[in-house]
Each structure stands twice: as structure tokens, then as C-alpha cells.
Amino acid sequence: MTFNALKLNVSVNKTPLLNDISVEFQAGSLTGIIGPNGAGKSTLLRVLAGLQETQSGDVLLESTPIGNISKKLLAQKISYLPQSTECHWPLTVERVVSLGRFPHQTGAYLSSDDIKAVDDACDKADIAHLIGRPINQLSGGEKARVMLARTLATQADIILADEPIASLDPQHQLEIMTLLQSLARAGKTVILVLHELHYAIRYCDKLILLNKGLKVCDGESSSVLSTQNLQNIYAINSISGLHQNTPWVLPWASLDKK
Amino acid sequence: MDSLSDLLNTRKERRLGVFLILLSLMLFLLSLFVGEFNLNIINIIEGLSKDNYNIDSVVFQHIRLPRSLLAIIIGASLGLSGAALQGLLRNPLAEPGIIGVSASAALGAVLVFYSGLSLTFPLALPLGGITGALLSVTLLYLLAGRNSSVLTLILAGVAISSLAGSLTALALNLAPNPFASMEIFYWLMGSLSNASMEHVWLLVLPTVLGWWLIFQSRHALDVLSLGEDTASTLGINLATLNKKLILGTALCVGAAVSVSGGIAFIGLIVPHLLRPLVGHRPSSLLFVSAVAGAALLLFADIIVRLLPTQQELKIGVLTALIGAPFFLRLILNSRRAWAS
């Protein structure tokens, strides 16, 4: 399944948010979109999800612009997990997760396949023990995992997630990143917006670095998160290294703007 | 612990639905036979044939039956539209009375009624109500739909209610008929007295259409709990959904108010009480709110008929007497949550 963005230009209220962005996403890979605040990361993700209109440019799924694909079909192929974990009504956990099956349902009926998918998603996101509880009684981290389970329940080929581990404790951060990586290995296209550079460099096969609406570079994680890029784009000094043959990076000091 | 498929099924809700239907039927029968005059059932049954048509038949077919049917239709519309508006605006306080939809519908109906238009073209009356309702729901959605803050919604509702109410009073004052200006109370408070079968026929088409539009959207309302962005990525066309809900609500509330005046609070009380019983799911709430709304209005109407007041109490007064304190309690309990 090929999925790519071609020359995206987005402005809202005459403010340019994305400038001529082109990216290719591979099936079976975990791609991270990174960059400082206001770089346009969430905007790019929203465009990929079909939520944001572009002034020019296209998002192509198997060479078809997503605007030409029916909403229902698109929803079966692309799953989107936003930053906010809002659920307006205090639904129970399993009900929330089952909402992820909506693109596959006709009417209210949940087939045994649907129920299996919900079960599976709850296991993967480690929230099976929370089933039956209303979502508003859960902690921030638990809510985030329920929302992730909802995304997984759709069993879409492409998963878009906006800062999925931001409110999680370290254990769950590691578990979710491992989960997302394994989903990518299983053939899905996983695209994340991340702030956590140490996870980006460790788990992502490819990184896209944005700054002020422009694509600075994309490619293999360590090369994107080079000391130079971190200095120029993030304005920080960092330290880095290798552990168990996996690169790590740690922000160390802020560079003075002067 | 229940299995996942048990939790995801709707058996409990179906039971609730059946219970409410039986309750409504019972109240319907009660409503048919409660009144100042004790009807003789035998006379009524005999009176079904033209030859044996008698006074009991007249009272039953032309006074009791239309009134009871209107209570069901209007009560269901009010309960359903309350639940629908709450799902659409993602706000538990949305209710046609509180947010000014009923007042706007009344304005539309008043303009049509007192100008004499509805005498030549009877359908103009519900159409007037529907137009008024449509304008206000659209306005409310534009003002407060995106931003689901309680404060914005209530303020918009207050503004629309006041404007519609004062325009209605003005229209009634300017109306040529001398009784008109005294009838404002009827339009703002609502009443089912003097209902006739003509009213029932006027309502049927727009009401059923409105109900259908709303029911069609029930699953999308569940998904809408996750916010508009997520709902859109799950395949929901937001524009179509909003239009269906707005139009559906306007149709059934507008038509109802054009016949009975603005009966308030049913759409607030009923969904609020039933929501915990259906797991807070908007989709399940719609049907049970409709049936419970019918039951509640039937009940209130029976009481109004039994009260020993010289002139029959306007039913809206009764629903407000129950509903307003209920509303206050809601506010008190959730003050902190809504302060943001």
C-alpha cells in the first residue's frame, strides 16, 4: 500500500502552515514527524488524515488522491488518533473501543469479527482489565491507551497518531512504542508525531524533520537527528551514543538565541 | 465478569424500551378515560358505527382521542429532540425550550396563525413553526456548536429566547383579533386543551419525517462523542449529519409547538434521567427518550385535567414547575465542571 504526500501547501487565514511538503511513507515502517513547536507537525498529520484542506498538493493512497475515495472506505484504511483524549459522554471502555469498528459496521450490529477485533485491540493496548469501567474515571494514561485501542480496533493499514505517548508513564511509553513498532513490522504503515527525541531515534525507521512549515530533511533517524540539526533547528546541544547497537540521544543544554 | 459480547449487546436497553412502551400504553388508556365526564365504554364501541353514533363517541373521538394522541406525538418529539440536540451539541443542557428553539417555533406559528394564513392553508401553521425552529437551531449551531462550552450555549439560548419571545408578544399585540394579546401565555407556556383531530393530521407528516431523520443519525452520534475530528476520520460526513439533525429537530419541534405552544423541560428531564440507564450512549438514548417523553407528557396532561382549577392549568406551567427546579439541581451539582 503506497501512501505519500505530494507538494502540500496549507495556509489558514492567510498564515502559511505547510510549504511544499512532499513525503513518501513505506508500508511496514514506523515514521516519525518531528520538529520544534509550531513546525506544522500536527497540521501535516491532519492533512494526511483528510481533516485539513490544502491550498495545493495531494495526499495519495495507492496513487489515488484521498479526496476521491469515499469517506467510509478511507476510514477503513486510515485510522487517526488525535492528541486530545476527549470523550464527551462517560461511555464504558469497551464501548469506546468498539467505536473504532464503525467504518466496518452496517447499523449497530457488531459481528463476531467486530467483537474479536475489539478484544484484540484491548489486549494489545493493555486495557483488558479496564473493560466495564466508564472512561471518565480513568487516569490520563489509561484514557490514552483506551483511545489507542479504539484506533487499533479499526484494523486499518495506515495508523496516524498525534503524540500517542505524551501522557503515559515510562513503562507504558515503552510498551506502546514497542507495540507500534511491531505493528509496523507486521506490515502496517505507522506515522507518528513525536516530541520525545529519544523514542524517535530509537523506534522510528524514518524521521521527517519540519521547521516553520518547511521540510528540513527526511531519512534515517540518526542522520536526521544529527548534532548539527539539533543545534540549528532545535537550538539545543545534545549528547548521543549507542546502547545495544541502538542509538540514543539526550537534549543537554539550550543554545542562547543571541 | 461479563464477556465482551455480553457487555456490547443491548439487551438491557431493549428491556428498558419495552417497559417504557408498556408504561406509555397504560397512560394512553388512562388519558382516554380520565375527564370530567365518565365515558361509557359500551356507548363508545357501539358508537363506532354511524347508526349508533352518540355523545360519548363525540367526546371520545373528538376530544379525548386527539388530546391523548397529541400528548404522545408531542411528548415523543420533545423527548427525542432533547436527546438529539444534546448529542449534536455535545451538551447535556441542550433542550428546545431552554435554548430558544420552542420560542422561535412559536413565533413562526403565531405569525402564520394570527394573520389568518392558516385558515386558507392549514399546513402553513406547522410550516411556520418549522421555519422558526429551523432558523434558531441553525443559529445556535453556528454560535455554539463548534465550541461545546456550556456558557456559550446557554447565553445563545437566552438571547434567542428573549428575542423570539418579545417578537411574539409584539406580533400578538399587533394582531387584529382582540383576544390575541392575551394568548401569549398559551404560546409561551403550552397547552393541549381543545386539541382536535385536525391538529393530529397536521402534525403527522412533519413529525414522522423529523423522527426518521434523527433516528437515522443515531450511530453517528455515538461516534461524535470522540469529537468532530475523530468522527470525521471514522467515516462520518459531519455536514450531512448536522443537517439531518438540525432539520429533523426543527421538523418535529416546530410542528409540535405550532399546535401546542412551547412546552418546556421535557427534553431536559427525560434524557437526563435515562442517560445513565443506557450507558450514556446517545444512540440508545434517542428511542427511550421519545417513549419516555410521550409517557411524561401524557402523565402531566392527566394531572392538568384532574386539578380542580376553574380554568384548566396550562400544561407548560406544570412541566416548568417540575423542570425548573430539576434544572437548578443540575446546575448546582455540576457547577465546578461547567465553570470552565
Add this chain to the structure above:
Amino acid sequence: MIFQRFFLLLIGLYTCFFSTVLFAKPQRIVSLNLCADQLLMELLPPQRLVGVTNMARDPDISFSYQKAKDYHAHSGRVEEIIALKPDLIVAGQFTSSASNQLLETLGYPVIKIGLPYTMAGIFEQIEAIGKEVNAEVAAGSLVNNFKRRLAVLNKKKRQAPLLRAIVYYANGYSAGQQTIVNEILNVAGFTNIAAEEGLIGVAPFSLERLVTSKPDVLILGELTNNESSLAHRLLQHKAIKEMINVGQVEKILVPDRLWNCAGPSSIAAANYLIKLP
């Protein structure tokens, strides 16, 4: 000293003036009330009754609308009334209008007439007013005229068994005991169902009670152009039409002007009901 005498002189003059006003017979009378208009027009010529309400000329509500053309009509405003230079003002007992009170404060004598609900009451009122406005002779002959016509009516009207009638107004009101309508119905030879059921005054009478009261005669107001109100729509309710069909009820439409006042119109109303000229 001088001031004391001046003051006494003033008091003296004032008392003279006042007693002149009090004890002289009124020559210029203004009426502020439709029912008073009709009564006074029977007793006084236009030279003496210098002002009637502008409602007196309205054929929908005034029985003496033709007679009123000869009289000057005022709009009810105090300045206009004062300009007519009245020495007596006749108003309705239950209209506690600001105009009445203002006129009283300004020193004009105001007498208030009530709404009698029997024929005897009407006769008493005519005679009392006749005394007040210095038209006792006219009052006496008016009363005698009425008594004559009442006797004629008595002979012509239906004897037992009396027909059962009910009056139904817009908004679902009927006239029960202690109303002039009730008296007129009795005088015309009907039983008033509303009075039978214990209704007092003009009071609400529900549609259901109306339909189940099984009247022989249903009396409604005459239709005007303006039927667009909920109050009027009630009179067109299907149940009333069905009741008329099922019970073979006779429907009589009575113009409001015949019995919205108790007085000269009342005999005409009774005659109308039994279709006498």
C-alpha cells in the same frame, strides 16, 4: 386682620360655588361607559347628553348604534371631556380607570352605574339614573314601555317543557347565575344549563362539559370577520359540530350588541331569541 377677613370671604365664596354645583340639577351630562351611553340616550336629547363614548356608534357592540349618530362621540381623553363642560359624568362601576379618578379629583361629580342582572334591577337602575340626570319623566315612560313589552313576551313565549339552552363564548366561557344573559334566557322561556350546573357569573365551561350537557339550543356570538385567535377557533371545534349533529341541537347566533349591556337592549335580546320582531 385683613388677611383673616379675606380668607373668610374666600371660604364663603367657595362654599357658595360648591353648593351651587351640588344642588343644581345637571344640565350637561357626559357618559364614559357604553352601557351608560345606551341608557342615557333613551332618556336625554343631544343638548343634555353632550358626550357619549365612540364605542356607541360601533354596530358590533352597541345596540343603539344608529341613535348614537345624533350624539357627540368623545375619545375618552380627559381634556376632550373637560372641553364639553359637563356638570355630571356617568361611568361604569367596574372600570376604575384613571380618567374617572382624575375627573373626580378635578371636582367633577361622577356617578357610577353597575351591571344589573335582573329585569327588576334594570328598571330600578333606569329610575335611579332618571332622578340623577333630571329626566324622571322619560325614565318612567321607558320603564313602562319595557314592562308592556315584557308582558307581550310572556304571552308569546314557550310554556313547559322549557328548552335547555347554553351560551358559549370565545375561549370557552359561559354565562351562569347572576348574569343578565341568564335573566334574558329565563325571560325568553329557556332553562340556562350553565346556571343549572352551578356556574356563577361569566366563567370557564369546558368543551367536554358543553358537549355532554346535551343542550336543545346552543347560543353563540354572531360571526365577524376576525376569527383568527385561539379563543375563536375553539368555537369551530369539530366536537361542537358533532354535538349539534348528534343531538340535533338548534344553533342560534346572537349579536354581541344585544346583550353585552343590561338595559334597553335586553328586551330586544329576549325577543330575538324567540324570533319576535
